[in-house]
Amino acid sequence: MKTMNHKNNDNFFWTWTTQRHAARLSVTGSHDCYFRTSGGHHVLDAISTNFQVAFGHSCAPIKQAIHEQLDAMPVANPKHQFELKNRVSKRLCAFVDAGPGRIFYTLSGAEAVENALKMARQITGRNLVMARTKSYHGASMGAMSVTGDWRGQGHFGVQDATLKIPEPFEDPDLSLTRHIIESSGANNIAAMCLETISGMNGVIIPDAAWWRGIEALCHEFKILLIIDEVSCGFGRTGKNLAMHHYGIKPDFVCMAKAISGGYIPFGALWVKEGSAQFYADNMLSSGLTAYAHPLGLAAADAVLDLLNNAGFQSAKVALTGEFSAGLFDLKRHPRVKAIRNVGLMAAIDLKNNANDPPKMTWEHGLEHGIHFAIKENSIILAPPFVMTSKDNQLLFHALEKILGGGHLT
Ligand SMILES: Cc1ncc(COP(=O)(O)O)c(C=O)c1O
Numbered sequence: 001m002k003t004m005n006h007k008n009n010d011n012f013f014w015t016w017t018t019q020r021h022a023a024r025l026s027v028t029g030s031h032d033c034y035f036r037t038s039g040g041h042h043v044l045d046a047i048s049t050n051f052q053v054a055f056g057h058s059c060a061p062i063k064q065a066i067h068e069q070l071d072a073m074p075v076a077n078p079k080h081q082f083e084l085k086n087r088v089s090k091r092l093c094a095f096v097d098a099g100p101g102r103i104f105y106t107l108s109g110a111e112a113v114e115n116a117l118k119m120a121r122q123i124t125g126r127n128l129v130m131a132r133t134k135s136y137h138g139a140s141m142g143a144m145s146v147t148g149d150w151r152g153q154g155h156f157g158v159q160d161a162t163l164k165i166p167e168p169f170e171d172p173d174l175s176l177t178r179h180i181i182e183s184s185g186a187n188n189i190a191a192m193c194l195e196t197i198s199g200m201n202g203v204i205i206p207d208a209a210w211w212r213g214i215e216a217l218c219h220e221f222k223i224l225l226i227i228d229e230v231s232c233g234f235g236r237t238g239k240n241l242a243m244h245h246y247g248i249k250p251d252f253v254c255m256a257k258a259i260s261g262g263y264i265p266f267g268a269l270w271v272k273e274g275s276a277q278f279y280a281d282n283m284l285s286s287g288l289t290a291y292a293h294p295l296g297l298a299a300a301d302a303v304l305d306l307l308n309n310a311g312f313q314s315a316k317v318a319l320t321g322e323f324s325a326g327l328f329d330l331k332r333h334p335r336v337k338a339i340r341n342v343g344l345m346a347a348i349d350l351k352n353n354a355n356d357p358p359k360m361t362w363e364h365g366l367e368h369g370i371h372f373a374i375k376e377n378s379i380i381l382a383p384p385f386v387m388t389s390k391d392n393q394l395l396f397h398a399l400e401k402i403l404g405g406g407h408l409t
Contacts, residue, residue, distance in 0.1 A: 016151065023362060025371075030057035033384045033391050035371065044370045046383045046395055051199055051231045052262030056386040061302045062261045069298035078291035088297045091304050092268055095240055098249050100273035105266075105292040109230035109256035110138025112269040113193065115286055116226045116252040117142040119271065120191035122285075123278045124224060128184060130163045130177075130192040134201040137193060137228055137254075146193045149201055163189070168206040174213040186221035191251075196242035199231030199382065202375050203340045203347035211246040224251040224275065230267075234258035235307050235385060238320060238343035245342075251275050259300050266296030316385045319392065320344055323383065326396035335403045348379040348399075360402070368398040 008014070014022035026038040033056050034042040048054050055062060069084070076082060089103045104119075106112045121127060131137070131146035138144065144151065145158045152159070163184055165177045181189060192214065198204045218225045227250040232242035236258065239245055243253070252275070256267030290296075306312050320343055327341050330348065337349040350360055360379060365372045373380040383395065 025366060032056055032058050033387050041369060043366060044383075044391060044395055044398070046365075046370045046372045046381050048258075048382050048384050049262060049371075050257070051236065051382050052257035052260075054234060054236065054258035054385050055261040055303065055306060056384040059261055059263070059302075059306075059386070061306060062263050062299050065298040065302035066263060066295050069294050073294050076292065076294050078287055078289075082294070084294060084297045084301065085292050088301050088304070092255075092270065092300070095304060095307075096253050096270045097240070097244065098253070098270070098272065101270050102273065102276045104269040104271060104286070105288075105296070106256070106269060107265045107288065107290055107293070107296070108138065108267050109228075109254060110140040110143040111288070112230065112254035112256055112267040113137045113143040113146070113226070113228060114140050115269050116254055116271075117146065117191070117193065118286060119275065119278075120224045120226060120252065122282070123275050124190040124222075126188050126190035127161055128163055128189045129161060129226075130165050130180070130189060130223070132167060132194055132198070133164050134167055134198055134204055135195055135228075136198075136200055137195075138230075165192075167204065168210040169204075172207075172210060174210070174217060177214075178217060181217065181221055181223070186223065189221065189223050191224040191226050192218060193226040193228065195228040195230075195232065196246070196248070197232045197237055197342060197345070199236075199345060200373060200375055200380060202349075202378055203342065203345055203380065205340055205342050208246050211248055215248060226250065226252040226254065228254045230254055230256045231382075232345065234303065235316065236343055236345050236382065240307060242342075259303060260296055261299060261303055264293070264295045264299050266293065266299060268300070312385075316344075319385065319387055319389075322389055322392045323387075326392060326399075330396065330399060330403075333400065333403050344383055344385060346381045347375070348381070350377045350379070350403075352377065364402050365398075368402050370395060370398045370402075 008019050008022055027035045028038050029036045033045050035045055036042055092103050093101050104115050117129060129146055131148055133148035135148040136151060137147045141158060145162050148164060163180055165180055171177055227243050229241050233255050251272045253270040260266040323344055324341055327339050327346055330336055331339050335351055337351045340347045360374055362374055
């Protein structure tokens, strides 16, 4: 399967790469949990494309909801009120389950983060935002500024308004984080912006004590808490939102990706009613042309139905068990250093061979018919919730082959 593109004359940009060396996979279609390549292969989408295709590529209820909405009313003005908008907003607030709140709609995760940052600054009158190093929050200016990984190191962000805090394992009792707050002046800090469980940055799962400490610091210093559930939300970790594992009660929750199964660009920002009330008499200086887009709302409505469906949930629980069992077996592989797993999300850290350090790439997966992500020396998996047992077996069979014969470069 040829993926490297050394002579790039395409009339579009490839993201997060130099154009000359953009890796690519030529596809002609997708179905169930697979992409069909132009060479006629079927590649298992073990990363749900980019975490968003949680319900697979052939999800009839999402497709039907979009089709029906396309006929009923494909577009609406942000000032329009309609039943679907009322219903989905109510359902999303219940789904977040963190007390009274309301929804600001977006088309992406970055915009959800961006609007949370804007609101937190406006509500508190403070400018600084605290964020983790191993984090990604989106590619717009504000979201990129609070992004800790290499993608936030570009020249377009407003990093001087960001305070980087250590990773949970580096600061388990949060004394370093407290020091950062005290030395920067709590009165200057509007918010903390944190992924509940980081996905692409290595499935880092903070313990409950760390999260309790974060909430206590926010409470003590009146810092608003922005939770980013863009990757880990919507059933990915086994709960509706990852924050439900910890009982976190945030001020903002950013959602996107699986909110629409990825079938249509859509996102949502939940804002706690106490903060939302700020805008009762203050101007909300934010909006977008496709705000509360009916097709996105229809897709989200179908996604919420699926996550409430007992049959769907029990099949998902069974798959989660099979997925975890596969990971458990893989732990014994000599090339595996550690595995972190929660629900249908996992990072497999690979060992560095002293003589010839292995460098696993995306292409190694494709050569064996699976599509995963690579972060440094880890394989990241986030398969669709609708994988069959056979798909799961295929995934682990391929992983064993890749690890067994992985190219050492
Ligand atoms: C945790 C997290 N937040 C925000 C984003 C940005 O979302 P989008 O690409 O939809 O703007 C991403 C995207 O990967 C993400 O993983």
